[in-house]
Amino acid sequence: MIYTSRGFITKNMVPVETNQTDWEYLTTYEPKQMPYENMEQVEKFKKSQAEYFLSGEMALNTVTNQYERSNQNLISKRIIALDYDDIDILLTKFIHTIKEKLQGIDFMLYPTIRNNFDGYGLRYRLLINTDRLYRESESKTLLTNVINHIGLKCDSASKTFSQPMGLPLINAYSNKKMIIVNQGTPLVIDDYMTPLEVKEPITVNYQKSELTDSEYIDMFNQYAKRNESSLSDYSFYLNAYMCLKHGVQSNEISQEIAEVGLMVLAGDDVKWQKNNVNHFRQDKAISRLKKPVKEYFGTKVKSELLEGEDLKNALFERRQEELAYMMKQWEENGSKGRKPSLISPIRVAIVLKDYLKFCLFDMNENTKLAVYRPNEGIYIRRMKHISEESYRG
Numbered sequence: 001m002i003y004t005s006r007g008f009i010t011k012n013m014v015p016v017e018t019n020q021t022d023w024e025y026l027t028t029y030e031p032k033q034m035p036y037e038n039m040e041q042v043e044k045f046k047k048s049q050a051e052y053f054l055s056g057e058m059a060l061n062t063v064t065n066q067y068e069r070s071n072q073n074l075i076s077k078r079i080i081a082l083d084y085d086d087i088d089i090l091l092t093k094f095i096h097t098i099k100e101k102l103q104g105i106d107f108m109l110y111p112t113i114r115n116n117f118d119g120y121g122l123r124y125r126l127l128i129n130t131d132r133l134y135r136e137s138e139s140k141t142l143l144t145n146v147i148n149h150i151g152l153k154c155d156s157a158s159k160t161f162s163q164p165m166g167l168p169l170i171n172a173y174s175n176k177k178m179i180i181v182n183q184g185t186p187l188v189i190d191d192y193m194t195p196l197e198v199k200e201p202i203t204v205n206y207q208k209s210e211l212t213d214s215e216y217i218d219m220f221n222q223y224a225k226r227n228e229s230s231l232s233d234y235s236f237y238l239n240a241y242m243c244l245k246h247g248v249q250s251n252e253i254s255q256e257i258a259e260v261g262l263m264v265l266a267g268d269d270v271k272w273q274k275n276n277v278n279h280f281r282q283d284k285a286i287s288r289l290k291k292p293v294k295e296y297f298g299t300k301v302k303s304e305l306l307e308g309e310d311l312k313n314a315l316f317e318r319r320q321e322e323l324a325y326m327m328k329q330w331e332e333n334g335s336k337g338r339k340p341s342l343i344s345p346i347r348v349a350i351v352l353k354d355y356l357k358f359c360l361f362d363m364n365e366n367t368k369l370a371v372y373r374p375n376e377g378i379y380i381r382r383m384k385h386i387s388e389e390s391y392r393g
Contacts, residue, residue: 002026002055003067007048008164013058013067022055022078023129027108027181031168034113042171046113052164055079056133074162076133080126080146080187081165083112083155086341087122094152095180098126101150105129105187109180113166116173119341125165126150131186136161138193145192211294216257219297220264230350231265238325240265243296245280246287253293261293291321307373311355318351319343 002025003013018025032051036042056077058067067073087094098109106129114120134142139161147154157163168179211219223240224231231237244261247253259277266272326340343351352358357372373380 001057002053003058003069004051004053004167005069005164006051007046008050008052008166009047011069013054013069013164015058015067023106023186026053026055026079026127026167027183029168031110031170031176031179034169034171037117037172039117042113042117046166050113050169051167053167054162054164055081069162069164071136071161074136076135077139077161078130078133080128080130080143081163082126082128082143082147082150082158083165084122084124084126084152085112085120085155086153087124091122094122094124097152098150099182102128102182102184102187104184105182106184107182109182110168111171111174111178113169113171115171117171119338121341127165129186131188134189138189141195142189142192145194146187149192213254213257216253216293216297217260217264219294220261223297224264224267227354228267231267237265238329239321240297241276241280242287242325242328243291243293245283246290247293249287250292314355315351318354322347322351 002016002018002022004016005011005013016025020028034042034045034050036045054069054074054077056079057075058069059073059075060066061068061073084094095109098107108127110125112123112125115123128146140159143159147158170176231240241262244253244258248255248258259280262276262280263273266276322343323340326343330337330340359370359372370380372378
């Protein structure tokens with residue numbers, strides 16, 4: 001049975017009277033048009049006008065005579081629905097992966113309401129037909145095994161048993177041609193009910209560094225001196241903080257040396273020094289940055305500059321780190337506001353200074369920025385070459 005609701009705020013679901021199977025109803029559903037391009041209007045549309053569905057069996061509340069959405073009232077489900085909100089590969093590769101992993105299986109793939117809006121990127125929903133109903137007690141194992149089989153990062157909210165999913169919809173950046181339906185055979189649930197492994201936390205242990213404590217401290221001082229103007233930017237400071245945290249957790253450095261590093265980063269501000277250390281001692285979370293302290297602080301004190309593929313790889317790695325820290329900060333602030341997905345132009349400018357040397361040959365208003373090319377030993381200001389150096393990553 002298909003149950004639908006208008007807007008995601010209401011918990012009341014209405015059964016759809018149809019002779020079609022759930023899969024037939026979904027794959028022949030005529031997508032609605034969502035005309036708005038302003039995100040504020042889009043959010044209002046989601047709350048009150050967008051159509052959502054559940055597939056399975058729900059218990060009727062005999063008091064209210066309503067089908068009220070909850071994990072307790074949803075007896076079983078038929079259709080697996082997975083949201084992919086952080087697609088960081090080409091769309092063609094994403095679709096190819098789904099087709100390859102679900103070869104011969106019924107599936108439907110379509111863009112979601114925020115797809116391709118500024119700051120949101122590619123966002124798709126995957127529906128998979130199954131051979132039988134499944135209950136909440138089976139849901140975690142089933143979905144985890146299916147997600148792992150596909151091998152792409154999936155929105156964790158998809159694992160909520162009674163999570164309603166938006167029906168196909170066309171926004172300003174989508175069209176009906178982007179909806180893909182593969183007619184095969186239903187996924188056999190019992191093939192994906194292998195018990196989940198209980199995984200032990202992964203601890204990265206580096207070989208003990210050949211650097212002495214005094215050499216680490218000297219490295220911290222050099223880093224702080226070079227980045228003095230940037231350390232007041234919390235997101236910039238957080239990079240170094242997370243690296244020191246990982247250094248302790250991976251046994252590369254001691255707690256004491258990490259605390260010295262935190263005080264160095266705070267400069268002469270005694271209050272900041274104390275706050276840094278106190279926070280560090282209480283923070284028990286696992287660092288997301290898996291990079292040795294020696295490498296993180298040391299690469300930036302080398303006299304030589306990177307170019308070509310080395311520069312491209314360094315900028316790509318730095319981008320991943322920046323996004324990870326932005327996400328960490330967003331989560332620590334209660335996941336309020338828009339989920340971070342882009343690095344601000346100001347932050348990009350700050351980061352590029354760690355990898356490239358820029359200069360102005362004079363102070364005239366229309367003077368172009370010049371960038372140093374280490375392999376040639378010259379500054380150039382032809383915009384084509386500057387773009388190549390700055391944006392390869």
